[in-house]
Amino acid sequence: MDARNLRAAVLAAVAALSSAAHGGGQEDKLRSKLSQPFVENVEWVTDYKEALRRAKEERKLVFAYFTRSYYP
Amino acid sequence: MPFLHVTTRIEGRKDDDLLARMTGGSLYPTVLILEADGATLLKLDRPFLSGALSTGRLSAASFARRLDVCERYVALRARVDEGDASAKLCFSVRALEIGKIDAAEFGRAIAGADLTPELKKRIAQVRANAVCEAVVAKMRSSGMVPEAQRAAADECLKLYEAGTHPNSDSADMYWWLVADHAKTTGNAEMIERSLEGLEATGGRERFGPLLDELRKALDARAK
Numbered sequence: 112m113d114a115r116n117l118r119a120a121v122l123a124a125v126a127a128l129s130s131a132a133h134g135g136g137q138e139d140k141l142r143s144k145l146s147q148p149f150v151e152n153v154e155w156v157t158d159y160k161e162a163l164r165r166a167k168e169e170r171k172l173v174f175a176y177f178t179r180s181y182y183p
Numbered sequence: 184m185p186f187l188h189v190t191t192r193i194e195g196r197k198d199d200d201l202l203a204r205m206t207g208g209s210l211y212p213t214v215l216i217l218e219a220d221g222a223t224l225l226k227l228d229r230p231f232l233s234g235a236l237s238t239g240r241l242s243a244a245s246f247a248r249r250l251d252v253c254e255r256y257v258a259l260r261a262r263v264d265e266g267d268a269s270a271k272l273c274f275s276v277r278a279l280e281i282g283k284i285d286a287a288e289f290g291r292a293i294a295g296a297d298l299t300p301e302l303k304k305r306i307a308q309v310r311a312n313a314v315c316e317a318v319v320a321k322m323r324s325s326g327m328v329p330e331a332q333r334a335a336a337d338e339c340l341k342l343y344e345a346g347t348h349p350n351s352d353s354a355d356m357y358w359w360l361v362a363d364h365a366k367t368t369g370n371a372e373m374i375e376r377s378l379e380g381l382e383a384t385g386g387r388e389r390f391g392p393l394l395d396e397l398r399k400a401l402d403a404r405a406k
Contacts, residue, residue: 137193144189155187159201162186167219171184172253175215177202179190182211 141180186217216253224253224281231352252280272296276306279313286313307347314342315349319356336360343373348380355384362390362397371404 144150155176156162166173188201190211203209205223212232216225232241259274275292278284284292289310298306318335325331339360342349349357362377374397381390381397 137191141189141191141193150187153185153187155185157187157189159186159188162184163217163219163221166184166217169184171219172224172250172257173184173186173215173217173219174250175186175188175217176212177188177190177215178212181192 137181144178144180216250218257224256225249252277256281256283272298272302276309279309282313282316285317286310289313307345308350311342311345311347311349312351312354314338315353315357316351319353322356332360336364340364343376355381355389358384359390359393362393366393366396366400369400369404371401374401374404 156165162173162175165171188199190200190202190209200209202211202213205215205221206213206226206228208228210229212229214225214227214232215223217223227241256274256277259270259277262270263274272293275284275289278292279286279289293306318338322331322335335356339357342357343361348354358377358380361373362381365373365377378394378397378401381387381394387394
């Protein structure tokens, strides 16, 4: 993985731990989560098999971040 | 390769609880470092992440170091698989560092190897870290019952006597166990060392009352 991209992903994900999803409905919460800087500023792959395929092709490791939209 | 998985509670939407299938748990957030075949090299889950953030143990630099160990493990394993015997020792060290093998298996892997003093010191540190992580994890998974704490304390005291103190994620718990023993025995040197260790591992916030008790014990010994 590109070192700069990884650092951006890590810092953004770590910062996301202290932020809370806002909004009333579940859809709003998901939209709020996906609009956070840690999502917008990193080129995330959201399909697991695709992530593994590309990692194998590019001979890289996968940085996998699991989160939820309905709670921080 | 950054992969993002967001679990939702949107009605009518079928969410794949991938994390539970991969790790058997659903503690959000969780960071995994995976190989291209999906094998987990490193797991940082919610209990670790929240504790590490509050004590300052987690930073981009410290994470980058962990990632570096993972990458070196994979590269060294490839060399070992290709028959490069010179890579075996370093591969075993990395495997121990990320928990792929335990201390006993590591001991067998390096038996008879010719070690430089520097490598011996490094191996002692890696081994101490691995033992610390294993005993603390066992203690925590027991629900911190007294028997498990005593067993963990016994192992930690062996490490203390050997002179190589862990500097891994659970080093604060190591110093807590050592400090608790030091408080009971009144060993001034151990009390001082425990105080330093707890302060260095961010213990001020988590173990404030214990630190105060230790200082009082030290002052009492000095009088």
